[in-house]
Amino acid sequence: MALAPRHGNLGLPGWQLISANTQAGVEGYFRREWILAVSRTLEMADDQAFLLPVVIDATEEASARVPDRFRERQWSRFVDGETTPEFVEGLRRLLARGVAPAR
Numbered sequence: 001m002a003l004a005p006r007h008g009n010l011g012l013p014g015w016q017l018i019s020a021n022t023q024a025g026v027e028g029y030f031r032r033e034w035i036l037a038v039s040r041t042l043e044m045a046d047d048q049a050f051l052l053p054v055v056i057d058a059t060e061e062a063s064a065r066v067p068d069r070f071r072e073r074q075w076s077r078f079v080d081g082e083t084t085p086e087f088v089e090g091l092r093r094l095l096a097r098g099v100a101p102a103r
Contacts, residue, residue, distance in 0.1 A: 015052035015076075015091075018064050038069045049094050056081040 016034055025031070041050050053070045055061070055077045064070075076087055 014050070015054045016066070016070065018053055018055045018059055018066060018070075018075075019057045020059060023059055023065055034067055034070075038067045041069065052076065052091075052094075054078060054087075 014037055016037065017030075022028075022030060037051055041048075044050060051070060051073050053066065053073055053075045055064075055075060061071070061075055078084070078087070
């Protein structure tokens with residue numbers, strides 16, 4: 001099942017795709033979106049799920065060029081870029097719980 005990633009700008013959890021392409025990109029709008037997502041978490045309780053880093057290739061977590069805050073979260077891995085039923089179900093549960101609306 002394919003899901004389109006979205007930045008969490010509507011108060012919904014978003015996931016951050018991490019790959020060889022993001023590793024190679026020293027600049028890019030995606031980096032701004034990542035920083036905005038991290039900034040948003042500063043107003044949230046620590047137990048609120050919002051950042052959902054997802055690796056879609058062989059990129060290693062330890063060497064990934066990502067904001068430090070991403071490393072504090074559980075990362076998901078999609079083999080060959082394909083979502084898993086477990087990830088989809090977990091995302092559905094998160095969306096059902098909701099997130100406080102942006103101010």
